[in-house]
Amino acid sequence: MGIFSWIILGLIxxxxxxxxxxxxxxxxxxxxxxxxxxxxxxxGWLGSLVGIGGPVxxxxxxxxxxxxxxAIIFLAVYRMLKRRSS
Numbered sequence: 001m002g003i004f005s006w007i008i009l010g011l012i013x014x015x016x017x018x019x020x021x022x023x024x025x026x027x028x029x030x031x032x033x034x035x036x037x038x039x040x041x042x043x044g045w046l047g048s049l050v051g052i053g054g055p056v057x058x059x060x061x062x063x064x065x066x067x068x069x070x071a072i073i074f075l076a077v078y079r080m081l082k083r084r085s086s
Contacts, residue, residue, distance in 0.1 A: 005059070006037055006040070007033055007037070008059075009036065009037070009040060009059065009063070009064070009067055010032075010033040010034070010035075010036030010037035010039075010040065010067075011032065011033050011036060012036065012064055012067070012068075013035075013036035013037075013039050013040055013064060013067035013068045013070070013071045014031075014032035014033055014034070014035040014036030014037075014039065014071055015032055015036070016064075016068045016071070017035060017036065017039060017068055017071035017072045017074075017075050018032060018035070018075070020068075020072060021072060021075055021076065023079065025075070025078075025079070035071050035074055035075055035078075036067060036068075036071050038070070038071070038074050039067050039068065039069070039070035039071025039072070039073070039074045039075075040063075040066070040067035040070055040071070041070065042070035042071075042073055042074055043066040043067050043068070043069045043070025043071070043073070044066060044067075044070070045070075046069075046070065046073070047066050
């Protein structure tokens, strides 16, 4: 996948993660994209670890779900760390 595809997938996964886990997070679309892109890596890594998937390689429904689950995990960890620091 090219960088443009990762950005689009990151937007989709990050937006879905923020929709599923609403809250007052700082940042706008840039942070949403970063959350989604990092979530795609986390979701792909966790999926390959437990044997139910592999790295996110396209725009299939499985890839979007994997990236979104990873983004939700990343967002939850981010919020826990932010809560501890404040």
